[in-house]
Amino acid sequence: MKRQKRNQDELAFNKGYKAGIKGSSRTLCPHDSGFARQQWLGGWREAREDHWDGYNRLAQIQKLTNL
Numbered sequence: 001m002k003r004q005k006r007n008q009d010e011l012a013f014n015k016g017y018k019a020g021i022k023g024s025s026r027t028l029c030p031h032d033s034g035f036a037r038q039q040w041l042g043g044w045r046e047a048r049e050d051h052w053d054g055y056n057r058l059a060q061i062q063k064l065t066n067l
Helices: 008-022 035-052 057-066
Strands: none
Touching: 008 035, 008 057, 035 057
16 A cells, blocks of 8 residues: 655645744745745744643644644
């Protein structure tokens, strides 16, 4: 059985979320423009909001695996 490749937009969101968990700056986004950049920034923003709302790192990582 073949495994389907992950959607590139979903991958960009997850990588942005991981960068947000680490506390990285949003200026470190690897995408110059387009929908992938929006997804990466959306993931980064959601991780930062979760941090500000009181989620600890473990809770954020668990949330990421459930996305």
